[in-house]
Amino acid sequence: MNASKAGSAITWTDPDDAPELSDEFFERADEYAGENLVRRGRPAGSRKTATTIRFDDDVLAAFRATGKGWQTRMNDALKDWLKTHSPV
Template structure:
């Protein structure tokens, strides 16, 4: 069973890091935190890739879709999609 916190002198210090992660409200509306909006517009699509291609990007860890997008953008610099 977790101990109940009752001593206000025992409260954690409110640091800048705490406030950077804290929820922010405007009135009753919660302002969601997250990534800054991208300057380029993104479109959700359904596409089929070879399993080996997807696995290769997935093994690079979190945000593998962003790296796949960057690889395709890089490819477009030297190739025509036609």
Template sequence: MPKKTTPLVDETGEVRELTATDLRQFKPAAQVLDPQLYGELLKMNARARRGPQKAAVKQATTIRLSPEVMAAFKATGAGWQTRIDNALRDWLITHSPS
């Protein structure tokens, strides 16, 4: 006789917390969805991905800055790292890094 499983939804429509047993019973979407629907989902996901870079890609780095510089740039809100990059670009116009 198969084990009795606890319903995922109660009488009010609330979904209970999933257990490890519930997760082990899940199957991959490709096995349970209509192939046409699954194909459409894959296409939608592919369109949502970022395309190739149009300009030169920035490089990730670690840099040590004084607390005052960090505070000043972070205080300007989101995009503060780009503003540091722009400030360094401006500095390179009139200075040599040597």
């Protein structure tokens, strides 16, 4: 049988101490349209699919070294390659 535990002390936080909500915050926020989640920053009709793929360690290290957004840059590099090459 579980014994009743004393409740945690509630500390009041002044709403004026809350961080400022900047434009960057809202640009990165998720937006719902009804029950559907709409991610901001992607053009309408631009769909992406999660997948598992293997790359050489040096290729991943090179893209990761470029910092935040490396996956988008890798995707852009592959799109650029497709402009001049046939994947078949």
